[in-house]
Amino acid sequence: MLFNSLDFAVFLPVVFVLYWFVLDKSLKSQNLLIVMSSYLFYGWWDWRFLGLIAFSTLVDYVVGIQLDKSEDGLRRKALLLLSLSVNIGLLGFFKYYNFFLDNFEDAFTLLGMPIQTNTLNIILPVGISFYTFQTMSYSIDVYRRKLKATTDLVAFMAFVSFFPQLVAGPIERATNLLPQFFEKRQFDYQQAADGMRQILWGLFKKMVIADNCAEFANIIFSNYSDYGGITLLLGALFFTFQIYGDFSGYSDIAIGTSRLFGFRLMQNFAFPYFSRDVAEFWRRWHISLSTWFRDYIYIPLGGSKGSKSIQIRNVFIIFLLSGFWHGANWTYIVWGGLNAIYFIPVLLRGKNRQHLEPVALGKKWPNSREFFAMLGTFCLTVLSWIFFRAENMNHAISYLAGIFSYTLFEIPDFSIFPGAMTLLVLIAGFLAVEWRGRLGQFGIAGIQFIPRKATRWSLYVLIILMIDIFGNTSEQIEFIYFQF
Structure with a gap:
């Protein structure tokens, strides 16, 4: 169901x-x-x-x-x-x-x-x-x-x-x-109302962002040899938002539904694409799995104690196991290993426990250093998701080779993907809402603090209309993580 x-x-x-x-x-x-x-x-x-x-x-x-x-x-x-x-x-x-x-x-x-x-x-x-x-x-x-x-x-x-x-x-x-x-x-009416808000935002993530991104990502990844580097990069970008909207959307609906019945579940995503380094990303992405591996495997192995070689060993064990947990394919293991490689420089510099607070805390916008740190982390994440999405290693390597070619600098032809530009605008709006709500448990949690009831309900109606207009309501697409 x-x-x-x-x-x-x-x-x-x-x-x-x-x-x-x-x-x-x-x-x-x-x-x-x-x-x-x-x-x-x-x-x-x-x-x-x-x-x-x-x-x-x-x-x-x-x-x-x-x-x-x-x-x-x-x-x-x-x-x-x-x-x-x-x-x-x-x-x-x-x-x-x-x-x-x-x-x-x-x-x-x-x-x-x-x-x-x-x-x-x-x-x-x-x-x-x-x-x-x-x-x-x-x-x-x-x-x-x-x-x-x-x-x-x-x-x-x-x-x-x-x-x-x-x-x-x-x-x-x-x-x-x-x-x-x-x-x-x-x-508890307030708890239930907050749960309904989180369910609504989860449905938006899934049906408007993830399912629409899936349509383009599937076409591009399945026919990657037909496209130039810029289009392949666009496909990787669409998958990046597909998997986030899909998985965090499921978590929002699950947590919101639990609140309707009086239960408190842990936060599973904390706006990971606003991370300033890979260590922060993994504190914010699939938190329940990351902390499970940390508490039951990483810490018993010694965690961040001991020599640097032991710490590096522990990091690789955790990330490789995380990759293998996701599926029986070498692409997942390489994806895990690649994230370990991303993580090691942060660990060696002793920076893996910085950025514990949300970015630009107390400010409307990040400074230039924070912005480029987020952009760099996001780019590394996009590249690693290619291995996660690829059917096999040959597919992943060929896809990456296609991106890093002279065609990377061409102007994308949006005429072959009707609706892609509209989707990019929706993603930009989605990111703006998530940025504004990054201090809360989910993107629109702050709506409840808007004093005017008419304004709050207007925003709810707007989100519902967007789900109806842009969501794929004729076909229910399974959540990505059902396969894991």
Whole structure:
């Protein structure tokens, strides 16, 4: 079920009414409704994978209880290993089985010993990378004694399967989200209204920015040999805003929907394209995944302590794992490695913890140094996204070679892409709104502080009209991160 579909437009109000007006007296009943609604929401794609998420949930539920009961260090490590093995094993089979098999075959062929293997026609369960990481965080935190295991199966199932963020995050920590299922929830009009604003902005990002950018990016990337360097650069630029509008749009809708039900999810994007260096970019992009890798892998490896060589090793491990998490393709691994290379100079100069505050704090505009720092970081990001978008390494390299040719300095022919100029204007307006709202949780959060009610509602109507006019309402395009 897509957030931008008619199905969800019917599903959400029905669940909302049942949750607040029928079951509001019973916390247990509300949690049970969340479980049932979440399983319906997830099963809308393919009901066969409901057993998979239920199995993963039950394993971590039992492991958590046993971890809490046990004082034996060896047994507790074995229990944690069981949880990690089940979750990583399921993720590895469904997502990486054919990748490893193909590379195993290629390696033997390279050594002059060709072998024949049979790949499997495996369907990747939607959101498996997200909910497996979420359940693993629970087991790890219980093992570390940072969290007491729950014996309430319904609450734990609701935590794992919570439908707003189930298939594409944010990847919530058990320490943040799970306790909220045990708190009596009261309807808060201001919180719900803010949630609706965030949902509206997320739909704008997805349907107006991302889906329109996707149309042009797909054409250019699929037919890259037909275009000159400036057009290829334009295609990379469109994909840059497609993936941001698509993924951060999903996060906005997920967080806003959660607020309708009285839940607080972590911010997953903090205006990353206004970053002044790559370190700041990764503090602002897909925050839930970046902090997951930081807390559960990077810090246990030693983090930024130790010699420079150890720090560099740790950075490469994290970025390569992040790339591999995204998919079974060498392009993702190279994308991760490229970002590690971007990050290393910042680390070596000891600048990786600067720029913790938003750019141009207390000012309307950045100074020249901040502007060029943002521009340089943005350009590096655009180039790295080419590897993320390319079908394979040959595609990525050929695409880059096409950009860095004499045709890069030609004037783009917009006549072959009707609507591209309009889209660039929309992107410019979108960036202006995001810049103005960069201190908030999302781009239009500040609308609520406009004193005149008529002005506020005029802006809401304007956004809705733009979604209707420029959004692709006839076809629901899946969110990019569903494939991860």
